[in-house]
Amino acid sequence: MLWRASATALMVCIVSVLAIPMASAESPSELLEKGIYTEETVGDLAEAIRVYKQVVTEGKESRTAAAHAQYRIGLCYEKQGETKKATDAFQAVVDEYPTEKELVAQAKSHLPSELQLLPAPWGEGDELIFEMKLQTGLGVGMQVFRIAKSKLDERDVWECQNWQIVTINGQRGKSRVFADANTFAPIQSTWKHTMLGKASAEYRDGEVRIQLANKNEPVVLKSDGSWFDNEQAAEVFRRMPLEENYQTKIRVISSLGAAEIPIGLEVTKLESITVPAGTFECFQLKLEIGQTFWISNDEHRYIVRFEAGGVTADLTEIRNSQESIQTTVERERFSVKLPANWYAYTPNSPDQNDDPSTQIIDPNASMDARIEGGPLKKLQAKHGTVRQWLEASLAEYEKRISTFKIGGEGIQTVRVGDREGVSAVFEYVENNKAKKARRVAVFGDESAVNLRFTADADIFETLQPSCEQILANLNLK
Structure with a gap:
């Protein structure tokens, strides 16, 4: 039974080998020394970078070794002529290892000098x-x-x-x-x-x-x-x-x-x-x-x-930002001159809507304001009068918004350019924030236009003089 005894001896040998503790992995400091040797003595920069990156990856064990390795990565990239990679590596020393004061100072010496700006190209x-x-x-x-x-x-x-x-x-x-x-x-x-x-x-x-x-x-x-x-x-x-x-x-x-x-x-x-x-x-x-x-x-x-x-x-x-510019908006259904420092935006589209909404932007971007226009005949066929149109709009708000509450003055007659329109103010709560809004509707010769002004309730009234100016300068077509 010699073969069986020999097999048993072989198994014991394998078990014994497996039981022997493996040599401990190289420490970050040892890997750093290996990287420096590979870089400076062997001259294999690619391999040195690989070793240094391993040190950085294991940086939890030794932040100092990791910082040195990160700095060495920058030096290797410099030797390879990889300017951008070298800059990124040196910047990482500054950003990731701020407590390594000496290394941070050395890394900064390799970074581009303080940004030098040209004279202002915009004049005034x-x-x-x-x-x-x-x-x-x-x-x-x-x-x-x-x-x-x-x-x-x-x-x-x-x-x-x-x-x-x-x-x-x-x-x-x-x-x-x-x-x-x-x-x-x-x-x-x-x-x-x-x-x-x-x-x-x-x-x-x-x-x-x-x-x-x-x-x-x-x-x-x-x-x-x-x-x-x-x-x-x-x-x-x-x-x-x-x-x-x-x-x-x-x-x-x-x-x-x-x-x-x-x-x-x-x-x-x-x-x-x-x-x-x-x-x-x-x-x-x-x-x-x-x-x-x-x-x-x-x-x-x-x-x-x-x-x-x-x-x-x-x-x-x-x-020219030095001038008090009033934007004039020309659309198919209306034209309006906005107060100074207000802006208007009507989105372009490959499938252009005949009557896209025009967004109005106030100087502090604090109000959700817009102007929308449409064909008069279509609106009149559905609602009859401008008041009925506004009443229908308010009824839709009331259906959708549980906190909707119309102002005590209700629907009022207002001047919109050289025409007579109707207006109503209402309040509601959105995302636990009190809101206040104004809806204005007006009929022209061929067009019907409505305006919406919405803002936080605590600033709504301060914006109304500008809203009145917009209404005064609105002309329907």
């Missing part, structure tokens, strides 16, 4: 108006970038304002940033959005204090470098010394997110594009966060187009 100020579209060509909103010289506590500043309205979900946003007239460093900002909320930020030496609407205490972020507010970023792009293959990284503060966001940027090419405002040769500026801006290659450095989240915004109009 300008206003850029965009239409946002989906890939299908359907218009879904409007964006306005406005910058102008201003004063803040007797200090010379640039005032950056941004309006946005999205028609597919009814969202509106408005932001304002005051930036130093010389350095363009942010001083304070406000940002409110109907979906995301409200926030304000105060910038001081080395810190920013962010107050969110739903928080009692501010969020305080600290930094030993320069940063910009997210809502002035478009203007920062315009002042960059752009050229082909230009690369840099900036840090922006998102007040609504209460966070600092590092953003890498790169000019990928120079190309000519045509938008409603004209044809421009542009730098294509790609952001590593998935957005792209086209900046004109001329003395104005206009933002001509930007893309983000599947939406493309094209420049439709350029205006």
